[in-house]
Amino acid sequence: MNCLSTIDRVTAGHIIINQQDITKLKGNQLNKFRREELGFIFQDFNLLDTLTAYENIALALTIQRVPENEIDAKVKNVAEKLGITSILNKYPYQVSGGQKQRIASCRAIITNPKMILADEPTGALDSKAARQLLESFESLNQKLGSTILMVTHDAFTASYAERIIFIKDGKIFNELVKGIDTRKQFFEKIIEVQTLLGGDLNDVI
Amino acid sequence: MLFKLSFKNMKKSIKDYGIYFLTLVLGVAIFYMFNSLDSQEAMLKVSTSQRQIIQLMIEMLAYVSVFVAVILGLLIVYANNFLINRRKREFGIYMTLGMGKRQISKIILLETIFVGMISLVIGLVIGIFASQFMSIFVSKLFEADMSKFEFVFSKTACVKTCVYFAIMYVAVMVFNTFTISRYKLINLLNSAKKNEKIKMKNPVLSILVFLGATILLGFAYWKVTIDAHNLNSGDKILQVILMGIVGTVLVFWSLSGFILRIVQSMKKTYLKDTNMFVLRQINNKINTTIVSMSVICLMLFMTMTILSSSLALRNTMQRDLLEMTPVDLNLYKTAYLPEKTTNRSGKEIIYTEAQRQDSRVSIQHTLESNGFDMNLLKDVEEIPIYTDKNLTWEKFFGAKIEKIKAKFPYLQYNTPEELIKISDYNRIAKLYGNQEYELKENEYVMLCDFDSQEEIRNEVLKDGNYPLEIAGKTYIAKYQECKSGFVVMSTSHTNTGIILVPDSCNLTDEMAEMYFLAANYNAVTEEEKAEIEKIFTGKEESTILNNVYEKGLQLDGLSKISIIEASVGLATMITFIAIYLGIIFLIASSAILALKQLTESSDNKQRYTILRKIGCDEKMIHMALFRQIGIFFGMPLILATIHSVFGIQYALSVLSGVASTKDLLPSVIATVVVMGMIYGAYFMATYLGSKNIIKEENF
Numbered sequence: 001m002n003c004l005s006t007i008d009r010v011t012a013g014h015i016i017i018n019q020q021d022i023t024k025l026k027g028n029q030l031n032k033f034r035r036e037e038l039g040f041i042f043q044d045f046n047l048l049d050t051l052t053a054y055e056n057i058a059l060a061l062t063i064q065r066v067p068e069n070e071i072d073a074k075v076k077n078v079a080e081k082l083g084i085t086s087i088l089n090k091y092p093y094q095v096s097g098g099q100k101q102r103i104a105s106c107r108a109i110i111t112n113p114k115m116i117l118a119d120e121p122t123g124a125l126d127s128k129a130a131r132q133l134l135e136s137f138e139s140l141n142q143k144l145g146s147t148i149l150m151v152t153h154d155a156f157t158a159s160y161a162e163r164i165i166f167i168k169d170g171k172i173f174n175e176l177v178k179g180i181d182t183r184k185q186f187f188e189k190i191i192e193v194q195t196l197l198g199g200d201l202n203d204v205i
Numbered sequence: 206m207l208f209k210l211s212f213k214n215m216k217k218s219i220k221d222y223g224i225y226f227l228t229l230v231l232g233v234a235i236f237y238m239f240n241s242l243d244s245q246e247a248m249l250k251v252s253t254s255q256r257q258i259i260q261l262m263i264e265m266l267a268y269v270s271v272f273v274a275v276i277l278g279l280l281i282v283y284a285n286n287f288l289i290n291r292r293k294r295e296f297g298i299y300m301t302l303g304m305g306k307r308q309i310s311k312i313i314l315l316e317t318i319f320v321g322m323i324s325l326v327i328g329l330v331i332g333i334f335a336s337q338f339m340s341i342f343v344s345k346l347f348e349a350d351m352s353k354f355e356f357v358f359s360k361t362a363c364v365k366t367c368v369y370f371a372i373m374y375v376a377v378m379v380f381n382t383f384t385i386s387r388y389k390l391i392n393l394l395n396s397a398k399k400n401e402k403i404k405m406k407n408p409v410l411s412i413l414v415f416l417g418a419t420i421l422l423g424f425a426y427w428k429v430t431i432d433a434h435n436l437n438s439g440d441k442i443l444q445v446i447l448m449g450i451v452g453t454v455l456v457f458w459s460l461s462g463f464i465l466r467i468v469q470s471m472k473k474t475y476l477k478d479t480n481m482f483v484l485r486q487i488n489n490k491i492n493t494t495i496v497s498m499s500v501i502c503l504m505l506f507m508t509m510t511i512l513s514s515s516l517a518l519r520n521t522m523q524r525d526l527l528e529m530t531p532v533d534l535n536l537y538k539t540a541y542l543p544e545k546t547t548n549r550s551g552k553e554i555i556y557t558e559a560q561r562q563d564s565r566v567s568i569q570h571t572l573e574s575n576g577f578d579m580n581l582l583k584d585v586e587e588i589p590i591y592t593d594k595n596l597t598w599e600k601f602f603g604a605k606i607e608k609i610k611a612k613f614p615y616l617q618y619n620t621p622e623e624l625i626k627i628s629d630y631n632r633i634a635k636l637y638g639n640q641e642y643e644l645k646e647n648e649y650v651m652l653c654d655f656d657s658q659e660e661i662r663n664e665v666l667k668d669g670n671y672p673l674e675i676a677g678k679t680y681i682a683k684y685q686e687c688k689s690g691f692v693v694m695s696t697s698h699t700n701t702g703i704i705l706v707p708d709s710c711n712l713t714d715e716m717a718e719m720y721f722l723a724a725n726y727n728a729v730t731e732e733e734k735a736e737i738e739k740i741f742t743g744k745e746e747s748t749i750l751n752n753v754y755e756k757g758l759q760l761d762g763l764s765k766i767s768i769i770e771a772s773v774g775l776a777t778m779i780t781f782i783a784i785y786l787g788i789i790f791l792i793a794s795s796a797i798l799a800l801k802q803l804t805e806s807s808d809n810k811q812r813y814t815i816l817r818k819i820g821c822d823e824k825m826i827h828m829a830l831f832r833q834i835g836i837f838f839g840m841p842l843i844l845a846t847i848h849s850v851f852g853i854q855y856a857l858s859v860l861s862g863v864a865s866t867k868d869l870l871p872s873v874i875a876t877v878v879v880m881g882m883i884y885g886a887y888f889m890a891t892y893l894g895s896k897n898i899i900k901e902e903n904f
Contacts, residue, residue, distance in 0.1 A: 060820070062481060
């Protein structure tokens with residue numbers, strides 16, 4: 001995940017995003033790439049506690065030097081999509097975990113990134129908030145057509161995805177595609193794979 | 206083991222210790238430099254005829270040093286406290302490993318001793334070398350004789366520095382032990398997690414408070430400038446000082462909220478780059494730093510005011526000096542001594558026949574008859590100065606005396622006015638290059654250039670044609686104000702009043718109070734002049750002085766050389782103490798700011814990491830950091846500058862007659878340069894240190 005997000009460097013191999021080999025980018029090119037092509041959602045939100053929700057979202061635009069007359073409309077637009085219009089003037093410490101994560105999501109998508117990287121986005125949320133968030137992701141994916149790459153340990157969270165790649169000990173273990181299944185069917189498939197993933201026969205003595 | 210641990214700790218936290226260390230070293234060095242002045246060769250060279258002033262200066266510096274030591278002590282305790290707080294977690298880990306509080310105290314004790322010893326040694330070495338340069342600087346600045354250069358080491362200063370700093374370190378140790386003993390393990394371990402609750406102030410309240418503070422400060426400014434003449438008692442001044450302090454605190458309390466509000470309404474600026482972030486950072490942090498910001502601001506204010514006005518004072522004194530010493534020599538001798546008289550303390554003085562005889566002849570005559578070769582002098586002018594027993598200050602003020610007495614109760618109102626015939630005065634004025642006057646038969650002119658005296662005399666003269674009875678005849682004032690001019694040379698404008706009367710005025714010989722002689726030395730080079738000077742000042746070899754002394758003749762005098770020497774000494778003293786205090790204040794405030802910013806940078810590390818994660822490039826992040834620290838350093842500086850503009854004016858009005866605004870510009874420039882260097886150095890050190898702290902290794 002860190003390699004994908006260009007926060008860390010690979011020691012071998014290449015990462016190609018949108019026909020661009022990001023392992024070859026350096027310094028400010030990397031920052032530029034990260035700023036313009038990627039959006040991040042973290043487990044611990046990474047919101048700036050000194051800024052209001054509105055400002056947290058707007059910051060993603062201002063550092064891209066988006067003209068100030070476009071910012072307001074964009075922020076309000078994206079906030080409406082994720083249902084946080086009412087808390088835009090609150091500080092992160094004044095809102096719940098689920099709301100914080102939605103603010104973070106707004107910040108991630110407002111720049112129209114090619115790809116959104118979500119690292120255990122539901123990790124710090126209760127199940128209700130998690131569901132709300134995942135539903136927002138779903139709509140983002142379907143309505144705005146943004147690619148969301150999510151890392152999770154939770155089968156329920158994973159069941160919202162279209163395609164799942166299981167990784168075990170650093171190696172690709174299995175792949176599932178939702179296809180025409182309902183979410184419930186897909187969830188059961190995931191559980192099956194997870195049981196397999198649980199260990200080899202040798203591990204149980 | 207503990208030894209090793211504390212040594213390792215120090216090496217590890219060398220970055221944190223950086224500013225603490227820098228401050229200690231600077232403190233030690235400056236303390237040594239100023240206390241070593243007594244043993245500096247250059248200083249003693251100046252002082253052959255003015256040891257007293259040098260002695261006074263050293264004594265004053267000693268007192269000031271105690272004050273400085275207190276400030277430095279507080280600063281060190283403060284800086285140290287920051288370091289301890291930064292390491293709470295570390296201490297927590299020690300405690301979970303079973304280390305007792307005593308042992309932790311011991312670790313810190315060892316560290317304090319380490320840092321203390323090293324900084325003391327380095328500081329002393331720097332101080333010793335810097336004091337060599339200072340002697341050169343001093344001699345250049347104060348026209349002292351710097352013919353031979355010697356490496357000076359002051360043992361007393363060295364010992365004094367060690368003792369004072371040892372006391373400070375002990376204070377730090379006591380303080381640390383006390384702090385540690387209050388710690389609870391749970392708080393130590395959780396200290397990093399403890400999130401500072403972000404208090405947000407009501408923006409409307411902020412604006413109101415800000416306006417209130419501005420009005421308060423404005424009123425204080427008005428008090429010290431336009432209304433300054435009403436500021437004549439201690440508690441009134443205290444009121445203004447209190448207003449200033451409260452105003453300053455309130456400004457810092459409300460400023461960030463106020464600015465935030467303003468900038469927020471300017472969307473274009475607010476929504477640009479990282480402006481929003483920087484502003485919020487400041488708004489967030491300033492709440493916890495109101496007190497220190499105010500203290501820093503006031504200290505900067507004192508530094509600026511002290512440095513600027515003292516340098517202006519020095520410049521004025523030196524400029525006045527040239528104006529006030531137009532000739533090489535002034536001699537004066539009491540005329541017409543009575544047989545006996547009583548002095549101020551009521552003691553009866555009987556004058557001998559020889560004394561009385563001498564008091565009836567001119568100064569020239571006295572000089573010649575006591576073996577002085579008059580050819581050594583040129584441009585000699587001698588005049589009598591008269592007094593009229595019936596014309597005292599009290600008489601002069603006439604009807605307005607009560608009003609003036611209420612204002613200046615301590616003046617000697619029974620002092621007789623000095624009278625000089627106009628032609629006599631014009632001879633002196635011509636020699637001095639001062640303005641000459643003409644009088645009609647019934648006119649007089651009041652000469653006075655001592656500011657406060659001039660003010661009250663003008664009070665009487667302003668009505669015009671002010672009549673005065675002199676030697677039995679009434680004269681009227683030619684001018685509606687005092688004219689400037691003087692007869693006796695001095696270091697500054699100190700003529701409290703001379704009345705010029707027409708030559709026809711009935712002044713008898715008996716009314717002569719003294720004879721006055723002004724002359725130049727009949728010499729070209731400085732060395733020749735110094736030779737003649739010796740006749741009047743060198744006690745042993747001068748026959749004339751011995752004679753005058755033995756016969757108890759009432760002859761006294763002033764020379765240009767001695768006035769300049771005394772004045773240079775005084776100016777040196779004032780400037781020195783001002784520079785000493787100014788620099789200490791400056792170091793103290795810069796260090797506090799720097800430490801605060803550094804600790805905050807480590808708290809802020811996470812915020813900057815987030816910025817980086819959402820795609821800020823390094824340049825932008827550094828810019829944001831630079832602006833954040835810049836604003837923190839800038840805010841107290843700006844307010845202090847505004848304070849100083851008014852403070853300096855007030856300081857100059859208090860020193861009126863001694864310091865003048867004309868000399869302000871160069872001294873302000875000098876102050877700005879000194880401040881820029883020290884403050885700027887701390888600013889850069891803070892910025893670089895913070896940059897280091899927020900830098901991420903794997904990036």
